[in-house]
Amino acid sequence: MTAKILVIDDDTILSELVSYILKAEGFTPIVANDGLEGIAKFQAEKPDLVVLDVTMPKMDGFEVCQRIRRIADTPIIMLTAQGNEDHMVQGLDMGADDYVVKPFQLKPLMARVRANLRRAGAGPVAPDKINYADDYLRVDLENRRVSVKGETVKLTPTEFKLLATLVKNKGRILEFRQLLEQVWGFEYIDDVDYLRVYIWHLRRKIEPDPKNPIYLLNELNIGYFFAPQA
Numbered sequence: 370m371t372a373k374i375l376v377i378d379d380d381t382i383l384s385e386l387v388s389y390i391l392k393a394e395g396f397t398p399i400v401a402n403d404g405l406e407g408i409a410k411f412q413a414e415k416p417d418l419v420v421l422d423v424t425m426p427k428m429d430g431f432e433v434c435q436r437i438r439r440i441a442d443t444p445i446i447m448l449t450a451q452g453n454e455d456h457m458v459q460g461l462d463m464g465a466d467d468y469v470v471k472p473f474q475l476k477p478l479m480a481r482v483r484a485n486l487r488r489a490g491a492g493p494v495a496p497d498k499i500n501y502a503d504d505y506l507r508v509d510l511e512n513r514r515v516s517v518k519g520e521t522v523k524l525t526p527t528e529f530k531l532l533a534t535l536v537k538n539k540g541r542i543l544e545f546r547q548l549l550e551q552v553w554g555f556e557y558i559d560d561v562d563y564l565r566v567y568i569w570h571l572r573r574k575i576e577p578d579p580k581n582p583i584y585l586l587n588e589l590n591i592g593y594f595f596a597p598q599a
Contacts, residue, residue: 372486373397375416377407377433378448379425387420390475396482404428408436411443418486420478421465422448423456431463438464442526444485448473461570466527480556487554499537503599506575506584508536515575522574527552531567532575535585535595544592568593 374396378384381402388398399414401407405427411419419437423430434445446467449456457468467485469478501508507516510533515522524532531552535543549557549564557563568587572579587593 371395371397372417373399373414374418374420374482375399375401375407375411375414376420377401377404377410377425377430378420378422379403380422386475387478390479391482394479394482404430404433407433411437411441416443417489418444418446418482420446420448420482423450423460431459434460434463434465442489444489446478446481446485457566458570461525461528461567464525466525477556484554484556501536501539501595501597501599503597505577505598508532510536517575524571524574528567528571528574532571532595535593539595539597542588542592542594548593564593 374391376384376387376391376398378387378400379402384400384402388400391398399410399416401410404425407419407421408428410416421430421433425433430447434447437443437445444466445464446469447456447460447465448471449460449468450471460468466488467481469481500510505518507514509515513529515524515529515532531548534548534551543551545561545564546558549560553560553563568585569579572582572585576582576584583598584596585593586596
């Protein structure tokens with residue numbers, strides 16, 4: 370069976386282009402032209418992945434993303450305006466798995482679609498016994514739980530995978546390309562800015578002071594590492 374992809378965007382020309390290339394790549398496209406229609410088609414069609422624009426009439430992409438997350442873990446790729454990091458961060462907060470900046474080329478978008486479908490269908494990962502705990506931060510990899518000062522921190526699957534990868538290699542610098550390939554896949558190995566946004570977003574959730582991190586550190590122009598404090 371071919372994967373069903375729901376495209377929610379009020380730009381009808383762009384939706385038609387994306388739908389055309391999806392069909393050419395062997396997917397089954399479903400199109401909605403506003404947020405309300407998108408929610409209705411999501412519930413009716415149960416797609417395997419959603420491509421979701423941020424700025425739309427009736428209901429914006431953030432609310433659509435939030436509503437989908439209440440009922441499903443379906444991968445969501447958000448389309449954001451160029452240079453608008455606030456949109457990227459808010460999309461991640463709402464539970465988006467990925468984002469693509471407008472204007473974009475269709476072939477790279479298809480690569481993101483395939484990568485997200487592949488990650489979603491990868492199946493359960495074997496529990497990992499490598500954990501981390503100090504008086505402030507606890508990372509329980511086996512139970513997929515992260516807490517700060519005893520309070521559970523909600524991470525998206527991608528954020529957790531990024532943190533887990535760093536914790537499992539604590540004290541060791543992982544190059545940008547290594548992290549991108551291990552967490553997202555080979556399609557992402559040149560997207561260093563993408564990794565920076567995720568690191569910054571993760572710091573906001575687990576660091577005592579995100580502007581002066583003590584756990585998620587970077588080696589200039591090389592990569593990132595997890596610095597144990599215990």
